[in-house]
Amino acid sequence: xxxxxxxxxxxxxxxxxxxxxxxxxxxxxxxxxxxxxxxxxxxxxxxxxxxxxxxxxxxxxxxxxxxxxxxxxxxxxxxxxxxxxxxxxxxxxxxxxxxxxxxxxxxxxxxxxxxxxxxxxxxxxxxxxxxxxxxxxxxxxxxxxxxxxxxxxxxxxxxxxxxxxxxxxxxxxxxxxxxxxxxxxxxxxxxxxxxxxxxxxxxxxxxxxxxxxxxxxxxxxxxxxxxxxxxxxxxxxxxxxxxxxxxxxxxxxxxxxxxxxxxxxxxxxxxxxxxxxxxxxxxxxxxxxxxxxxxxxxxxxxxxxxxxxxxxxxxxxxxxxxxx
Amino acid sequence: xxxxxxxxxxxxxxxxxxxxxxxxxxxxxxxxxxxxxxxxxxxxxxxxxxxxxxxxxxxxxxxxxxxxxxxxxxxxxxxxxxxxxxxxxxxxxxxxxxxxxxxxxxxxxxxxxxxxxxxxxxxxxxxxxxxxxxxxxxxxxxxxxxxxxxxxxxxxxxxxxxxxxxxxxxxxxxxxxxxxxxxxxxxxxxxxxxxxxxxxxxxxxxxxxxxxxxxxxxxxxxxxxxxxxxxxxxxxxxxxxxxxxxxxxxxxxxxxxxxxxxxxxxxxxxxxxxxxxxxxxxxxxxxxxxxxxxxxxxxxxxxxxxxxxxxxxxxxxxxxxxxxxxxxxxxxxxxx
Numbered sequence: 001x002x003x004x005x006x007x008x009x010x011x012x013x014x015x016x017x018x019x020x021x022x023x024x025x026x027x028x029x030x031x032x033x034x035x036x037x038x039x040x041x042x043x044x045x046x047x048x049x050x051x052x053x054x055x056x057x058x059x060x061x062x063x064x065x066x067x068x069x070x071x072x073x074x075x076x077x078x079x080x081x082x083x084x085x086x087x088x089x090x091x092x093x094x095x096x097x098x099x100x101x102x103x104x105x106x107x108x109x110x111x112x113x114x115x116x117x118x119x120x121x122x123x124x125x126x127x128x129x130x131x132x133x134x135x136x137x138x139x140x141x142x143x144x145x146x147x148x149x150x151x152x153x154x155x156x157x158x159x160x161x162x163x164x165x166x167x168x169x170x171x172x173x174x175x176x177x178x179x180x181x182x183x184x185x186x187x188x189x190x191x192x193x194x195x196x197x198x199x200x201x202x203x204x205x206x207x208x209x210x211x212x213x214x215x216x217x218x219x220x221x222x223x224x225x226x227x228x229x230x231x232x233x234x235x236x237x238x239x240x241x242x243x244x245x246x247x248x249x250x251x252x253x254x255x256x257x258x259x260x261x262x263x264x265x266x267x268x269x270x271x272x273x274x275x276x277x278x279x280x281x282x283x284x285x286x287x288x289x290x291x292x293x294x295x296x297x298x299x300x301x302x303x304x305x306x307x308x309x310x311x312x313x314x315x316x317x318x319x320x321x322x323x324x
Numbered sequence: 325x326x327x328x329x330x331x332x333x334x335x336x337x338x339x340x341x342x343x344x345x346x347x348x349x350x351x352x353x354x355x356x357x358x359x360x361x362x363x364x365x366x367x368x369x370x371x372x373x374x375x376x377x378x379x380x381x382x383x384x385x386x387x388x389x390x391x392x393x394x395x396x397x398x399x400x401x402x403x404x405x406x407x408x409x410x411x412x413x414x415x416x417x418x419x420x421x422x423x424x425x426x427x428x429x430x431x432x433x434x435x436x437x438x439x440x441x442x443x444x445x446x447x448x449x450x451x452x453x454x455x456x457x458x459x460x461x462x463x464x465x466x467x468x469x470x471x472x473x474x475x476x477x478x479x480x481x482x483x484x485x486x487x488x489x490x491x492x493x494x495x496x497x498x499x500x501x502x503x504x505x506x507x508x509x510x511x512x513x514x515x516x517x518x519x520x521x522x523x524x525x526x527x528x529x530x531x532x533x534x535x536x537x538x539x540x541x542x543x544x545x546x547x548x549x550x551x552x553x554x555x556x557x558x559x560x561x562x563x564x565x566x567x568x569x570x571x572x573x574x575x576x577x578x579x580x581x582x583x584x585x586x587x588x589x590x591x592x593x594x595x596x597x598x599x600x601x602x603x604x605x606x607x608x609x610x611x612x613x614x615x616x617x618x619x620x621x622x623x624x625x626x627x628x629x630x631x632x633x634x635x636x637x638x639x640x641x642x643x644x645x646x647x648x649x650x651x652x653x654x655x656x657x658x659x660x
Contacts, residue, residue, distance in 0.1 A: 044511040148600055178370040178601070179538065183582035183594040190591065205512065208541075212584030213591060235586065249516035251541030253568055254585055267481075267511075 001033040001056065001086070001167055001199070006065035008051050008223075012271060023271045025051040026062070027223030027278075030297075033167065038193060038200040040214030040231070042207060042246070046267055048223040049203050053171050056201065058082040084114050087160040091172035093152030097144040103130070104140040107158045114163055125162065133158045133188060150181035157188065164196060171203045186213060207250045211235050216303065219243045222268050222278040228303035239300060240307050241283045277308065285309055330361040332500050332532040333382070336396040340377050342389060349604050352377050353556045354629070359549075361499070362526060364533045366543040366564070369553035370579075372601045375536045378553070379504050382534075383420055384412050400499060418448040421493030421531075425505035427485035431477040437488050438473025441495060448496050460491045464521060483514035490521065497529055504536045519546050540583060544568055549638075552576045555612040556605045558632060562639030572641040575613045611644065619645060 008026035013019065026048045033039050043049050054060040056067060058074050067074040069085055087110075090096040097106055108126045111117060117125070127137050133154040144152055153173065160168050173189065174182040190213055193200055204210050210217055210231070217234050219227045219242065227240040238244045268274055274281050280290035287308070295308045340352035352374040359365045369375045380386050382397060382404065397404040399420070404412065416422065424430040432440060438457065445453030454473075461469035464487040477485055486506060493501050503522070507515035523546060526533055537543060543550050543564060551561040552573065560573035571577040581595025588594075599616045609627035614620050623644055624630075632642045 044513060150600065179540075179579060179582050180370060180597040181600065183584075184596050186584065187593045187596060190593065206584075207512070208584040208586075211586060211590065212588065212594070231590070246513060249512040251512075251516070251519070251539065251545040252585060253540040253544045253580065253583055254587055 001070075002068045003029055003031045003052070003056065004066055004068065005030055006052070006055060006062045006067060008048070008055060008060070009063045021271050024223050024273060025270055026055065027273070028065070029220075029223070029225055031218055031225055031228070033199050033201055034216075035166070036197045036199055037216060038202055038214045040210035040217040041201060041203045041220060042205065042210055042217060043220035044246075044267055045205070046270065047220045048270075049220055050171060052220070053088070053169050053201070053203055057086055057088055057169055080114065083110075084163055085165050086167045086169060087163065087165045089153075089156050089160045089168060089170045089173045092176050093144075093149055093156050094176070096156055097152055099144055102141050102143055103135070103147070103155050106144070106155060107162055110159060110163045126158075129158045129162045130155075132192075133161075134184075148181075149177050150184060153177065153181075153185050154188065157185075157192070161192060161196065161198070165198070167199045167201070169201045169203070172205070173202070174209065175204070175206065182209075189213070207235075207247065219246065222273060223270060224278065224306065225304075226279065226307065227305045229300060229305075230302035233302045239305050239310070240279075241285055241309070242279050245282075277306075331398075332359055332361055332363075332400060333534075334358040334396060334398040335378075335382065336394060336398075338378065338381055338392070338394040338397070340374070340381055340386065341391045341393075343391070347604075349606055351556050351605050352381065353605075353607065354632070355553075355556075355558055356632075357551055357558065357561065359500070359532045359534060361532055362530045363549065364523075364526065364535060364547050366535045366537055366547035366550045367553060368537055368540060368543050368550055370538060370601055372555070372603065372605075373553040374556040374605075375538075375553050376504050379502050379534065379536050382502060383416055383422065384409075385422075414448070417444050417492070417498075418496045419498050419500070421496075421498040421501040423486075423489050423493045423501065423503040423506045425508050427482060427489045427509070428477070430489055431485060433477055436474050436476055437480070441473075441488070441492055444492055444495050453495075456495065457491070460495055461488070463525070464488075464491045464494075465517070466491075482510055483517070486510060486514075486518055487521070490518070490525070494525060494529065494531075498531055500532045500534070502534045502536075505538070506535070507542065508537070508539070515542075522546065540568065540580065552579075555602050557612060557642060558640075559613065559642045560640070561632070562635075562637070566637065566639055572635060572639065573613075573643050574617050574619050574645075578616075578618070611642070 006026055006029045010023045010025060011020050012023045013021050029052060041049055055062050061075060069077060074082060104126050107129060108122050111122050111125060127140060130140060131137060135151060135154050174185050177185060186209060202210060202214055214231050217229060217231050218225050219240065221242050227243045238247050268278055276291045276293055277295050280286040283290065289308050295306050297304050297306050298310045336356045338352060338355040339350060341348055341350045355378055357365065367375045367378060377386065381392050386392055394405045441457045442452055442454060445456060458469045461472060466472055466484060466487055507518050510518065519542065522533065535546060547564045550564050550567050551558045554575050560567060560576045567576060571580055578595055578597045582597065584594060597616050610625040611630045614624040630642050630644055632640045634640050
């Protein structure tokens, strides 16, 4: 799956609240999800992660740009075809399961829509899938409210994977769960990914999770992907000043107190994005060029980066050292 | 027992019960802790561990149907367990500041933030206190504080609202601040700023800080001491580095192994605690963690309730097994 220069713009305001303005949620994203990989997507709230995930799921059309699925544009594919290839796992298992359907109906629905099979066969497949995600067979006729948060998320995973889709988009799959349950769910996701060869796009604000299970990581800021790299390289030596600040901000259990990078001003308003590089008002290394022109995408050893500093090696080395 | 002069709060044998029809539950049982001036204590646990109830119980802010008993809740020489409602109101927001998780619901949407901050000062110190409010807003990193006074909570970002909450809690220079998940609703970059701010304010004002969290990363960054809660009891307590580097209780150890962290082999299965936190908690013989513990033996389920045993060096653990257990292998795993 590949996104090419995807934009999502919304018109906000108009009428009584003043003239209509354009909110740029996704502002030119090009991103590849390779077969069988786990791609982590990280960024602060409001950076456009969720809008991008809706576009990739085909639930929303991009304002411009296109998403390609196996080389074919998503806009030319039918809803059913997209759904059989790309399935979601959402953040809140209390909201993502229909409260009026039993676990069996929820997990069986994709089969009912996409496969022609007898009721008995379907029930058998559902039970096998539930067993695979660690839900006892007897649970097939219970309603979601009888389940714990972890069990519900297991049901959501069963529903997403029952068609064996090549791509699953996991949007904060464990952020509503306790640490001990989170570990169970992450282990399950890793096992299934290896077993079925599924590609995951793992959207999370928890960098520990992304570092643990993703093979590549994309860092999103104000609607753009500012850095992509292989996980180990990116976490060992983050190159973009924003990635550095983001990684430095994560409190680690196994390290003593350390200095953080103060980003000063808050996240930019997507209605009124800064000129030039959108990160420059918060960047410690910003120079004149950063506020004047937007940086272009440059290739790195394991991915890409979008930053003027890459062409100024002296400053750049300094910045990389600080990020450690 | 003599109490050091710098002691700010001592809680002994706190217990909270709820009666629901015929059945009773006791989500907080036998909780004791103490905190000194300029010290940070983190109470850490999963949901349902009773950490938030414990925090609320100190200032008698529990829901009405909760029954609180305690041998002692001593705040600077004053017994809060027997204090009048009026006296508690004098202390709250004045000598004890509170910061809650969700700054969106903790502020009144109908009043400007200036209004809400000045109200605290007016109540406890008299006069408008406008200068003091502006000074404190600037101290917590809000630029253009004087203009911000006329803004309503919805006009501020989450990080700014949490800063307003912090300013409100610190307005009267309290001796104790109780913060319940103050950064959980915020982005990591904002969280880092808020934690750094709390630490620097603590250096400046010398207040004792009790921080409730579920995030061991936050504990590692900010706490001097930590109390780990499970199913209503403190199962382990000690200085932060001791507890995080060489956990004694099987629950603490298992929980730390669940956390994806750098240094842990990538893509490998994380540690798992089978089962889940008990939903309704009452007094049970033996150990409350026995059903999920990998080291469980028949003795673990026998009465009496396992006590919190002193392990020396200011550490204590609620486990009948001889300790410490194989902490070396854990260290080796992470030093690689």
